Amino acid sequence: MESSPKAVRQQRPLSPDEEMVHPKLKRWKGIRWKRLQIVLSIRKGGSKKESSREVSELMERLRITLRPERLPRDKRKCCFCHEEGDGATDGPARLLNIDVDLWVHLNCALWSTEVYETQGGALINVEVALRRGLRTLCAYCQKTGATNSCNRLRCPNVYHFACAIRARCMFFKDKTMLCTQHKLKGPSEDELSTFAVLRRVYIERDEVKQIASILQRGDRIHLFRVGGLIFHAVGQLLPSQMANFHSATAIFPVGYEATRIYWSTRVPNKRCRYRCRISEDEGHPLFEVRVLEHGMEDLHYRDASPDGIWDRIVQQVAKLRSDSSMLKLFTENLKGEEMFGLTIHAVMRITESLPGVENCQNYQFRYGRHPLMELPLMINPTGCARSEPKVSTQCKRPHTLNSTSVSKAYQSTFTGELNTPYSKQFVHSKSSQYRRLKTEWKNNVYLARSRIQGLGLYAAKDLEKHTMVIEYIGTVIRNEVANRREKIYESQNRGIYMFRINNEQVIDATLTGGPARYVNHSCAPNCVAEVVTFDKEDKIIIISSRRIPKGEELTYDYQFDFEDDQHKIPCHCGAWNCRKWMN
Ligand SMILES: [Zn+2]
Ligand SMILES: [Zn+2]
Ligand SMILES: [Zn+2]
Ligand SMILES: [Zn+2]
Known part of the structure; x- marks a missing residue:
């Protein structure tokens, strides 16, 4: 109907009063009144599109209308038209x-x-x-x-x-x-x-692959968003937590974080951000929601279940809407787990492949377990270079960088190009090998679930002995900076990836690191981490110490300093000569 070009005829009799306004014509003399019939023609369709655009253009020109507050610039660009941000609904659209x-x-x-x-x-x-x-x-x-x-x-x-x-x-x-x-x-x-x-x-795309690539970058710039949900962190579960941290329909990893965009409980017809988090409270999951709304104080919700929080929020939204006589929301089927984003396909694929989820006994697996899924699953939440304890009671605090006692092994390799034990056997000079490594490391490795812990790096092809496999990339910082950053990362519950180069310097790969940080420790490693100097800069290169067949996990000896019993980190390398402790 809307687009039909047929004219719609509307007829409306004029009242006698209106008729009086018209000047009287001579031939009507003697007639007290006459009913006039006026025919109004309104064209529907076709022109409607034009007029709505014209109206918005007019509003733009006159600048007299109230405009919503400026949002930060949306820098997402369309690959077709090269214009930034969402377009008008009746134009390029979202x-x-x-x-x-x-x-x-x-x-x-x-x-x-x-x-x-x-x-x-x-x-x-x-x-x-x-x-x-x-x-x-x-x-x-x-x-x-x-x-x-x-x-x-x-x-x-x-x-x-x-x-x-x-x-x-x-x-x-x-x-x-x-x-x-x-x-x-x-x-x-x-x-x-x-x-x-x-x-x-x-648009169809491989979500899981995409998320994996976002998390692998580790730059924390990219988020992934599914409808009204922005996903921040996967979190993880320790074996001892499995029993309590799931329902039949969802797994609740500690450290999980996502933002839900949903109706405000305070301003009618406005949406705001609900920051959802899962943490631990005496062996049980604690669900938290922080409401972030422009110009208003943050609200906090805490509960032992996601429904406990979202039922309250939804009721408040419903009340606000009925108070301001707006349309009722359909909220009957709204589930807390969904609002947390825990039941989204891509999220479930990840939570279901967390190490050890087999122990979630009441959970109904939707996608099955992926023994070797190419996903960065464990981002060590308690910190320390690749040394997340598997059982919480075994480690009270993470291994910290020790600026007074430097690992002797790393020190010994810090002698530059000439004295390294492998330099003689390199066919090419080290600098030409290093230059090749810069472009070719991607062919050497792939990231996958580790047999030792969390994620690991694997040989993507047969690697000969003394091959430069990958560079340990990060920001070179001084000891004091490293100690400061470590405290900050710890307070943020981040996994900390640092590598000591020498007495004064540390490479921090926590925020800017490449995949080399995922190489696990082993007591019988197949690689060594070597400090090599190129153009007066110290680089850490992971080099194979024996021939490594394609598909084998890469490892090197972390050689942590010994710590007292309280600060021991258990080793799970599974090697025949495993020292049982990493420090
Ligand atoms: Zn054009
Ligand atoms: Zn476009
Ligand atoms: Zn044409
Ligand atoms: Zn071991």
Whole structure:
């Protein structure tokens, strides 16, 4: 009906009073009153799209309307039209994610000629369109990324979706477009009146792979977001916690953190951020939600179950809505675990592959256990370079950097290029090997569940003895800085990855590190960590100390200093000569 070009006729009799206003005509003389019939014609459809755009343009020009507060600049860019941030609903529309850091506007993708939508709302061929767009210039703005082709056979005109609107091309309900030269002269019943896509539309992608790559980067810049949920940290579970930290439908890793965007309990019709966390309270999970709302004090909720928190929040939202006579929310089926994000497919894939989840006896596995899933699962929450204790009682505090007693083994390797035990046997000079390593390390290793602990690094191909496998990358800092940072990281519950180079310097890989930090300790290692000097800079290189067949986990001896009984870290390397303790 909305897009029907037929005129809608409305008839309305005028009241006698209104008639009096009209000047009397001579031939009506003697007639006291006459009922006039006025016919109003209102054209519906077609023009509606134009007018709403015109109104917003007018508002923009006059600057007299109240505008919502400025949000921080949204730097996500559309790969098709190169414009930043979500577009207007009746224009390019919201941004959809296609890969880490890659976004496309829904309509920029949907209106690409080769893209189609499945029954379930998946957009197919977006990648094909992106490839074509790389080489295709827009007929309107002359920039690349144009993928919306004119439907007339052999017409060369291709536009960005938004440029096609600006150029006043004609859009049809069957998702075709005719350019300015070929568009129909008059209106058509098949012309589309709005571009708003209110149904669920998404682009198929490998979520688990994507999350893994985000977590592997370890830069904490990338988050992943599923609908109204932003995911921050996986957390982990110790074997002793398994029994209490799950329900039949979800696993509750300690340190799990996610932000839910949901209706405010204080401002009607506004959304705010609910920061959800799981921590431990005397052997039981403690669920916490912190409400972050602009210009208002943070609210805190704590409960022994996620439902306990979210039932309260939802009730408050419902009350606020009924008080301000707004539409009722459908909240009957809202579950706390869902609001925490614990039942999201990608999250469950991760929680179900946490080490030791087999012991969650009442939990119903949805995706099964992945014995060797390529995911960084254990990000040591209590700190210390790769030395998370497996059982909490065995270690009261993490191993800390000891600035007075430097590991002798590391010191001995800190002698530069000449005296290292392996230099003689290198076929190439070390610096040329190092240069090659810079580009080729990715072919040497892959990250996967470790047989020893958490994640480990594995040989991706057969590695000959004395091969430079990977560099231990991080920021070089002084001892004092390292000690300070360690305290900060500890208070943030981060896994700490530091590597001592010498008496004064430490490499901090906690925030900026590469995958080398995932190499586990073993008492019978197949690699050594060697400090090598290139261009007057000290680099730590993991070098194979024997031939390593493809698929074997890489290890080196951490050679921690000995500590007293209280601070012992158990070793789980499983080697025949295992010393049972790492320090
Ligand atoms: Zn776009
Ligand atoms: Zn354009
Ligand atoms: Zn054309
Ligand atoms: Zn061992």
